[in-house]
Amino acid sequence: xxxxxxxxxxxxxxxxxxxxxxxxxxxDFVSLVGATFMAVLRGPFPFSLCVEQFHVLVIRxxxxxxxxxxxxxxxxxxxxxxxxxxxxxxxxxxxxxSISIVRVLGPVFTCLMLAGRAGAGVAAELGGMKxxxxxDALRALGSDPVRKLVLPRVVAxxxxxxxxxxxxDILGIVGGMVVSTSxxxxxxxxxxxxxxxxxxxxxxxxxxxxxxxxxxxxxxxxCFNGLRTKDGTxxxxxxxxxxxxxxxxxxxxxxxxxTKLSFLFGW
Amino acid sequence: MGVRDVVLSVKGxxxxxxxxxxxxxxxxxxxxxxxxxxxGGSGSGKSVFLRSLIGLxxxxxxxxxxxxxxxxxxxxLALVEVRRRIAYVFQGGALFDSLTVAxxxxxxxxxxxxxxxxEIRARIEDALSRVGLPGTEALFPASLSGGxxxxxxxxxSLMLDPAVVxxxxxxxxxxxxxxxxxxEIIRTLAxxxxxxxxxxxDIDCALRAADRIAxxxxxxxxxxxxxxxxxxxxxxxxxxxxxxxxxx
Numbered sequence: 001x002x003x004x005x006x007x008x009x010x011x012x013x014x015x016x017x018x019x020x021x022x023x024x025x026x027x028d029f030v031s032l033v034g035a036t037f038m039a040v041l042r043g044p045f046p047f048s049l050c051v052e053q054f055h056v057l058v059i060r061x062x063x064x065x066x067x068x069x070x071x072x073x074x075x076x077x078x079x080x081x082x083x084x085x086x087x088x089x090x091x092x093x094x095x096x097x098s099i100s101i102v103r104v105l106g107p108v109f110t111c112l113m114l115a116g117r118a119g120a121g122v123a124a125e126l127g128g129m130k131x132x133x134x135x136d137a138l139r140a141l142g143s144d145p146v147r148k149l150v151l152p153r154v155v156a157x158x159x160x161x162x163x164x165x166x167x168x169d170i171l172g173i174v175g176g177m178v179v180s181t182s183x184x185x186x187x188x189x190x191x192x193x194x195x196x197x198x199x200x201x202x203x204x205x206x207x208x209x210x211x212x213x214x215x216x217x218x219x220x221x222x223c224f225n226g227l228r229t230k231d232g233t234x235x236x237x238x239x240x241x242x243x244x245x246x247x248x249x250x251x252x253x254x255x256x257x258x259t260k261l262s263f264l265f266g267w
Numbered sequence: 268m269g270v271r272d273v274v275l276s277v278k279g280x281x282x283x284x285x286x287x288x289x290x291x292x293x294x295x296x297x298x299x300x301x302x303x304x305x306x307g308g309s310g311s312g313k314s315v316f317l318r319s320l321i322g323l324x325x326x327x328x329x330x331x332x333x334x335x336x337x338x339x340x341x342x343x344l345a346l347v348e349v350r351r352r353i354a355y356v357f358q359g360g361a362l363f364d365s366l367t368v369a370x371x372x373x374x375x376x377x378x379x380x381x382x383x384x385x386e387i388r389a390r391i392e393d394a395l396s397r398v399g400l401p402g403t404e405a406l407f408p409a410s411l412s413g414g415x416x417x418x419x420x421x422x423x424s425l426m427l428d429p430a431v432v433x434x435x436x437x438x439x440x441x442x443x444x445x446x447x448x449x450x451e452i453i454r455t456l457a458x459x460x461x462x463x464x465x466x467x468x469d470i471d472c473a474l475r476a477a478d479r480i481a482x483x484x485x486x487x488x489x490x491x492x493x494x495x496x497x498x499x500x501x502x503x504x505x506x507x508x509x510x511x512x513x514x515x
Contacts, residue, residue, distance in 0.1 A: 128364075129364075132359055132361060132364075133357045133358070133359055133361040134361050134362075134363055134364070136318075136323055136355075136357065136361065137355075137357055137361035137362075137363070139322075139323060139343075139346075139350070140321055140323065140350055140354070140355040140357075140424075141350065141374060141375045141378060141423075142347040142350050142351060142375065142378050142379065143378055144343060
């Protein structure tokens with residue numbers, strides 16, 4: 001009886017410790033975000049580092065994002081084309097593909113790819129720097145790791161995510177067009193005309209607007225997990241996984257919230 | 268060693284990580300121009316002590332006076348000035364992987380706003396020749412041996428001409444030749460007036476480089492003696508430690 005009571009107490013204690021650890025994590029994350037915004041306000045702005053990170057994190061992610069976007073558009077056109085052909089609804093394919101790509105699939109897949117490639121890369125790189133004491137060395141040499149490491153990566157991903165999304169939207173629609181013309185017998189001019197009339201400026205703004213927030217979160221989560229790395233190389237793997245998993249969850253849950261909000265406000 | 272000023276004075280240092288007490292009212296004075304070696308078992312808080320001196324760790328209590336300034340509790344901005352005067356040599360060198368040796372050495376100078384390329388180049392050449400590595404400017408850290416990385420790390424820490432150099436296990440993992448070379452560099456720097464605090468498990472290095480040896484035990488300085496006393500009649504804890512280390 002006593003042993004059972006002790007076990008229950010221990011479980012309760014473990015739960016309490018986990019809740020405290022979670023709060024500490026959230027508080028540390030908020031502190032990092034705050035320190036990054038303070039670094040912007042304090043200046044000087046690390047412009048050249050931002051350009052360098054934009055190249056590494058955004059431009060180098062472009063091929064993966066573009067392949068994903070083109071394939072998504074093509075697969076959607078195929079699926080909807082063959083499915084709706086039976087009901088004589090083949091001509092709705094351009095409208096469905098373009099709206100889905102611009103409002104949801106383009107932004108979400110672009111950001112998921114960024115979380116997988118760039119977010120993981122940031123966490124692994126900063127994790128490696130942390131365990132090899134390079135982050136401490138930065139501080140010891142009079143640099144601010146937030147300005148040198150976090151700010152450029154967050155800025156690059158915040159600006160890069162919407163830009164990649166816009167290009168991914170175009171390629172997704174083109175992917176759908178290629179399949180529609182080659183497999184469904186829809187002419188490219190009709191496809192483009194239908195797609196153009198289906199998409200409004202609000203769709204583009206809603207679709208790409210949310211990726212600003214997603215890109216920022218991918219950057220912060222990558223940096224946060226990387227800078228918290230401990231326990232050597234095993235810790236780098238853990239941090240990288242955390243960055244990708246948390247980034248993906250934020251994107252998926254965030255997309256639900258943004259979609260709900262956009263319908264609520266009639267965007 | 269003649270009568271010299273205390274350059275760095277730590278009093279009542281308390282450091283805890285969760286329930287683990289690392290330092291318990293630790294007090295220690297460091298004399299200008301000396302090489303003070305800190306010995307102690309693993310986990311006795313030697314490296315944490317060094318890290319606390321430049322604000323890489325935040326102790327729970329205590330004070331540390333350096334050049335008339337209290338160091339503990341300074342914010343990151345104020346610590347920049349302190350870190351210009353107190354350099355830290357990391358155990359693994361901590362060179363930036365993506366930069367060449369020359370870029371690593373130039374980094375602290377550029378961070379301090381020095382943009383004169385010819386002056387920077389001259390200082391890099393000087394620093395590399397001081398650690399016996401001339402001509403390695405263009406190499407990346409990945410192509411250097413462990414001993415070379417440590418020496419480049421040491422050269423980088425000297426770029427801002429600090430008053431105090433903190434060495435965290437500078438000879439760990441090195442062969443005897445490289446270890447001796449590093450000890451000689453530390454000695455040469457001390458003779459040039461640099462105050463040094465050296466954390467090491469390498470007894471040969473400690474005996475070769477030290478002016479005084481302090482032994483950390485139970486979170487405080489249990490014994491501290493000049494090197495002459497250590498060599499002739501070491502106090503009990505240091506004697507046991509030296510015997511244990513040489514046996515192992």
